[in-house]
Amino acid sequence: MTETKVGPNQGRARRTWIVLISTVALLVALAVWNSARMSLSMSTAASDDQQFAQTAPGTNTKIAVEIAEPAPEGTAKGKLLQKKTEEIYARTSSSVTLRWNAQTKIVMGKEADIHPGAVVHVTGTVRSDHTIQAEQLVILTGYVKVQ
Amino acid sequence: MNSFFYASATGWIASILIGVVALLPYLLRRTRLSESLGLAPDRERSYLQRMWPHYWAGYLLAALAFAHAWIPMSAGHMPRTSLTGLWLATLALGLVFLQLLFGLFLQKAQETRRILRVAHFWTMLLISVLVLLHLGLNSSLFSGGGFLSHFWYFLQSFFL
Numbered sequence: 001m002t003e004t005k006v007g008p009n010q011g012r013a014r015r016t017w018i019v020l021i022s023t024v025a026l027l028v029a030l031a032v033w034n035s036a037r038m039s040l041s042m043s044t045a046a047s048d049d050q051q052f053a054q055t056a057p058g059t060n061t062k063i064a065v066e067i068a069e070p071a072p073e074g075t076a077k078g079k080l081l082q083k084k085t086e087e088i089y090a091r092t093s094s095s096v097t098l099r100w101n102a103q104t105k106i107v108m109g110k111e112a113d114i115h116p117g118a119v120v121h122v123t124g125t126v127r128s129d130h131t132i133q134a135e136q137l138v139i140l141t142g143y144v145k146v147q
Numbered sequence: 148m149n150s151f152f153y154a155s156a157t158g159w160i161a162s163i164l165i166g167v168v169a170l171l172p173y174l175l176r177r178t179r180l181s182e183s184l185g186l187a188p189d190r191e192r193s194y195l196q197r198m199w200p201h202y203w204a205g206y207l208l209a210a211l212a213f214a215h216a217w218i219p220m221s222a223g224h225m226p227r228t229s230l231t232g233l234w235l236a237t238l239a240l241g242l243v244f245l246q247l248l249f250g251l252f253l254q255k256a257q258e259t260r261r262i263l264r265v266a267h268f269w270t271m272l273l274i275s276v277l278v279l280l281h282l283g284l285n286s287s288l289f290s291g292g293g294f295l296s297h298f299w300y301f302l303q304s305f306f307l
Contacts, residue, residue, distance in 0.1 A: 012185035020174075024167055031159030039152035086149060143151060 038107070049094045052080055057128045064089055065096050066146055067118045074100045075131075076114055081146060089119070090147050097131040098122060109139030119144055154218040158286075161211040162278060168208055169271050171201040195254060205250055212243050232284025239277035246270050 055061055064081040066089075071077065080094040098120070100106075106114075114120060118141045124134040173180050175197045177188055188197060216236070249267045256263055 009185060016184045016186055024163065027163045028160055031163060032156050035152050035155035035159060038155060039149075 049080065049092045052092075052094050052096070055126045057126050057130070059126045060124070061126055061132065062121070062123050063096065063132070064119065064121050064140065064144075065098060066091060067114055067116055067120060068095075070115060074104075078120070081119065084147070087144050088147060089144055098124075098134055098137075099127075099131055100134040100137060104134045105136045107136060107138045108143075109141070113139045113141065117141070119146060150218050150221075154215055157211045157215040157218065161208055161215055162282065164204055164208040164211065165275060165278060168201060168204045169275065171204060172198065175201065202250065202254075205247060209243050209247055212240050216240055229284040232281050235277045236281040236285070239274050239281060242270055242274050242277070246274065 052061075052063065064083065065078040066081055067076050067078040069077050076098045078096055078098065080092045080096050081089040082092050084090050114137065118139065121138040121140050122132055122134050123136040123138075124132040127133055174184070174186050175181070175188060176194050181188065188194075246267065249263055249270060253260065253263050253267060
């Protein structure tokens, strides 16, 4: 049986290559994970008029809204959207009022992107007046089509 | 949201590959960096033969960069984002293909080798700068809309 001798320099080189390749693999895994995380944060639970109307105050909810009219001081009114496919949403007759503040995380855009016609995925809590206190707003404008 | 995932993932992997492709030649020949890391080049093979990981990483980078551009375009809709950033990215993509040509010519060239190496090096730097600007202006990772957008608008309002 033949035995391959590995010198100290070759051994060190091999270890360095393993570290370098592992670092690149880790970075690639992080990139894929981050992309998947962002992609998942953009997908919404299907909501229709009835489901939304029956949501009790204090409940955490995830909905998609098409902004109709922005109001000052971190509020906006819009129409509830119902998810048809990953990229197609349908308007419903339910009106939704969103509230957000400095603690609200705005993803894939900035506050200025919450304007009439904008499509926003909202993660938040239903208040007693049936408005939504947003914890996270994901700007979906351009990524989805509204019918 | 599949198109978002694929566009995002290919873009980030291509960005990582830019660093890898740029670093490999310094690791595969005798440089201060390769010696300090203990990566003494194998003298049995020529430098150009040892460079095969650089070539293949370069081809993969070009394919991923093309896919990254193609996916959102083929989806038929684009998010609200910086047009300047997209133009810079388009220029970077063109330079990636030019860089491939420089690389292919460098494998054969004898007389023009020095000029081609200089061009290859400066094109690599230019691609890196353009990609960093593209990330700053268009990536959703940097403060949602792109932190460089504000800086860019400031420059435009200051100079124009």
